[in-house]
Amino acid sequence: MAAKVTRLRTPPARTLRSAAEAFLDTIGPANTRRAYGIAIVKTVDALDGPGPDGLIGHSRALDSVTAPES
Secondary structure, X not given: OOOOOOXXXXXXOOEHHHHHHHHHOOOXXXXXXXXXXXXXHHHHHHHHOEOOOOOEOOOOXXXXXXOOOO
Protein backbone atom coordinates (compact mmCIF):
# COMPACT_ATOMS: atom_id res chain seq x y z
CA MET A 1 0.00 0.00 0.00
CA ALA A 2 1.49 3.32 -1.07
CA ALA A 3 1.45 6.25 1.33
CA LYS A 4 -0.33 9.39 0.26
CA VAL A 5 1.33 12.71 1.06
CA THR A 6 -0.80 15.84 1.29
CA ARG A 7 0.79 19.25 1.28
CA LEU A 8 -0.54 21.51 4.00
CA ARG A 9 -0.94 25.10 2.96
CA THR A 10 -0.17 27.46 5.77
CA PRO A 11 -1.33 31.04 5.54
CA PRO A 12 1.33 33.74 5.74
CA ALA A 13 1.99 35.17 9.18
CA ARG A 14 -0.41 37.95 10.08
CA THR A 15 1.28 41.31 10.43
CA LEU A 16 0.18 44.36 12.36
CA ARG A 17 -0.75 46.07 9.12
CA SER A 18 -2.77 43.13 7.77
CA ALA A 19 -4.58 42.78 11.11
CA ALA A 20 -5.44 46.48 11.04
CA GLU A 21 -6.72 46.20 7.46
CA ALA A 22 -8.80 43.13 8.36
CA PHE A 23 -10.37 45.06 11.25
CA LEU A 24 -11.07 48.11 9.09
CA ASP A 25 -12.78 45.87 6.52
CA THR A 26 -15.39 44.98 9.16
CA ILE A 27 -16.47 48.59 9.66
CA GLY A 28 -19.44 49.60 7.54
CA PRO A 29 -19.89 53.39 7.55
CA ALA A 30 -17.29 55.16 5.39
CA ASN A 31 -16.81 58.08 7.77
CA THR A 32 -16.18 55.76 10.71
CA ARG A 33 -13.78 53.63 8.64
CA ARG A 34 -11.86 56.73 7.57
CA ALA A 35 -11.59 58.10 11.13
CA TYR A 36 -10.58 54.73 12.59
CA GLY A 37 -8.19 54.19 9.70
CA ILE A 38 -6.24 57.35 10.44
CA ALA A 39 -5.79 56.43 14.10
CA ILE A 40 -5.03 52.77 13.42
CA VAL A 41 -2.46 53.48 10.70
CA LYS A 42 -0.67 55.95 12.99
CA THR A 43 -0.67 53.37 15.78
CA VAL A 44 0.67 50.60 13.52
CA ASP A 45 3.37 52.92 12.20
CA ALA A 46 4.38 53.80 15.77
CA LEU A 47 4.50 50.14 16.82
CA ASP A 48 6.42 49.05 13.73
CA GLY A 49 8.89 51.87 14.05
CA PRO A 50 11.11 53.18 11.28
CA GLY A 51 13.14 50.84 9.12
CA PRO A 52 16.93 50.97 8.86
CA ASP A 53 16.73 53.79 6.32
CA GLY A 54 14.53 55.93 8.60
CA LEU A 55 11.37 55.29 6.57
CA ILE A 56 8.45 53.11 7.62
CA GLY A 57 9.66 49.54 7.19
CA HIS A 58 7.92 46.21 6.78
CA SER A 59 5.19 45.45 9.26
CA ARG A 60 6.15 43.17 12.14
CA ALA A 61 4.45 39.86 12.72
CA LEU A 62 1.40 40.22 14.94
CA ASP A 63 2.68 37.41 17.20
CA SER A 64 5.80 39.41 18.01
CA VAL A 65 3.67 42.17 19.51
CA THR A 66 0.84 40.22 21.17
CA ALA A 67 2.79 37.24 22.55
CA PRO A 68 2.97 37.26 26.35
CA GLU A 69 6.40 37.86 27.81
CA SER A 70 7.90 34.88 29.58
